[in-house]
Amino acid sequence: MRKVLILQMLVLLLFVQQSAPLAAATRVFLCSRLEFTPALLDMLRRSFARRLSLNDTIILQPVENTGNLSREASGSLILVEHGMDTSLLPEGYRKSNAHIDLVWALVASLRIPGLPIDQAVDGERFVVLLRELKKQSPDSYPWFEALSSKVTLRNFDVLFAGIAGQKDAGQAPASATEKPFWQESDSIIYLYRAIEEHLLNPFSIEADLGLAMNVFEADDAMFVSQWIPAEFLDDERLCRENLGKVRLLPFPVLGNSRYPRIRLCLYSQATVASASYQEDAGAVPDERFIDLDYIADMEWIEKKSSDRYDALIIGGF
Numbered sequence: 001m002r003k004v005l006i007l008q009m010l011v012l013l014l015f016v017q018q019s020a021p022l023a024a025a026t027r028v029f030l031c032s033r034l035e036f037t038p039a040l041l042d043m044l045r046r047s048f049a050r051r052l053s054l055n056d057t058i059i060l061q062p063v064e065n066t067g068n069l070s071r072e073a074s075g076s077l078i079l080v081e082h083g084m085d086t087s088l089l090p091e092g093y094r095k096s097n098a099h100i101d102l103v104w105a106l107v108a109s110l111r112i113p114g115l116p117i118d119q120a121v122d123g124e125r126f127v128v129l130l131r132e133l134k135k136q137s138p139d140s141y142p143w144f145e146a147l148s149s150k151v152t153l154r155n156f157d158v159l160f161a162g163i164a165g166q167k168d169a170g171q172a173p174a175s176a177t178e179k180p181f182w183q184e185s186d187s188i189i190y191l192y193r194a195i196e197e198h199l200l201n202p203f204s205i206e207a208d209l210g211l212a213m214n215v216f217e218a219d220d221a222m223f224v225s226q227w228i229p230a231e232f233l234d235d236e237r238l239c240r241e242n243l244g245k246v247r248l249l250p251f252p253v254l255g256n257s258r259y260p261r262i263r264l265c266l267y268s269q270a271t272v273a274s275a276s277y278q279e280d281a282g283a284v285p286d287e288r289f290i291d292l293d294y295i296a297d298m299e300w301i302e303k304k305s306s307d308r309y310d311a312l313i314i315g316g317f
Contacts (some may be wrong), residue, residue, distance in 0.1 A: 026056040029063050031072040032081040032264060033151055033294065033301075034102070036062045037210040037278035039217075040227055043242045047229040048079075052266075077224055079264040083294025089267055098266040101230035103259040103289065104155050106249040109222045115247065126252040127182040130199040133222055141201035146212035146222035147191065147312065149207065150305040152225065154297050155260050156251075157308070162290060163254040185254065186313050196315075205313060217244075225251065230261065233288070250288075261289040 014151060028048065030036060036044070045058050066088045069078075074090040077101065081158040086095075086191055099220075108115055115121075121129070133142035146152045163185070166240040180194030194200035201221065204212070209226070233248055238247075250257050 004128040023052055023204075025059055026054055027076040027127050029069065029076055029078045030264070031063050031069070031078065031084055032065060032262070033298065034081075034227060035149060035151070035209045036060070036261070037213055040209075040212050040241075043229055043232075043239045044100065044102075046238075047231060048241065052098065052230075053098055061094045075269070078267040080267055081294055082263040082265055086198065086267070090269075091234055092269050093267045094270050096266045096268060100264045100266075101261055101289075102132060102223060102227045103230045103233065103261045104227055104251075104258055105233070106251045107216065107224050107228075107243060108227050108247045108249055109216075109219075110245040110247060112217075112222050117247065118121070120257065121249055123182040123253045127179040127180075129197070130194075130223070131197075134199055137304050140220070141198065142221060143194070143199055143223040144201045144212050144215045145225055147309075148208055150301045150309075151297075152209070153187075153305055153308055155225070155292075157300065157304075158260060158290065158292065158297070159253065159256060160185060160187040160190070163256050165290065182253070188308055188315050190253065192198070192312055192315050192317065228258075229288075233259070250304065258288055258290045260292050262292050262294070 003051070011225060028267045030044075034040070041062075041241075043062055048054070049056075049058055050263070066085075069088050073131050078089060078093065080086055080089070082099075108121075110117075113134065114132065130142050135139075179199065181190055183192065184190040191200060195202050195204070201215070209216070212224050213226055215221050216226075226243075228243070228248065229238075232242070241249060250259050
């Protein structure tokens with residue numbers, strides 16, 4: 001009798017499992033230069049769901065080898081960084097104007113004493129804050145970066161070259177050694193000097209994006225650069241939900257007031273209902289952003305990143 005009862009319970013359980021509706025899932029493949037850390041994937045997942053009004057479970061899958069994209073991504077949605085070669089997309093895919101913008105910002109903990117809440121933070125003020133934090137905790141480093149990331153090095157290069165009005169940030173001005181490091185117009189000299197002054201953690205040289213964010217989340221640094229959805233800049237609630245009590249800043253160097261930006265464009269099969277993924281009216285120019293050039297950036301990474309990284313390690317300026 002007991003065996004019969006157990007068997008009936010198992011049958012009933014199996015029936016319930018089979019009859020229960022399965023949660024809908026939307027798989028989205030990601031094609032971009034970026035290293036998608038768990039934190040960034042989580043932010044992107046939420047942003048994507050809001051952008052397209054999706055209630056499904058969203059599965060984001062970064063693509064390392066685009067050669068397999070046509071086979072693996074067929075039937076799924078694909079987010080492709082603007083400027084990438086789209087010839088390897090599965091047949092029948094078309095571009096929607098729907099997109100998600102990601103920006104590179106300096107994330108600052110609101111626990112920093114003296115951090116201006118409403119005022120801009122320029123290069124000199126940034127260094128004052130760093131030195132104050134170092135004075136309060138001599139054994140700690142207030143700032144951490146992911147300098148083993150070639151994308152991070154390129155971001156700094158673009159930022160410094162643009163602000164300094166130089167075509168190539170690879171050459172330091174003759175008077176560089178006479179300046180305070182926060183006035184340097186060469187990104188590698190700037191970073192090297194910050195390490196020398198024990199403001200930037202030297203382990204940054206070996207860190208990737210994931211480690212850099214983990215260090216910040218563990219309160220072992222008060223500043224870190226991170227990729228975030230651009231909508232966080234205008235919505236404090238979204239920022240706090242995903243990053244905690246922080247302030248987002250344009251990287252404070254040489255009067256900079258803009259954020260490097262990339263755009264992830266949505267591609268889908270032509271048969272996907274257009275009502276589900278409405279197209280944007282069009283991009284509106286925004287002076288807050290520096291739109292990165294994928295082709296130029298990848299060429300720099302291929303040809304110059306190794307030498308720039310070596311210079312960061314060796315120094316000798």
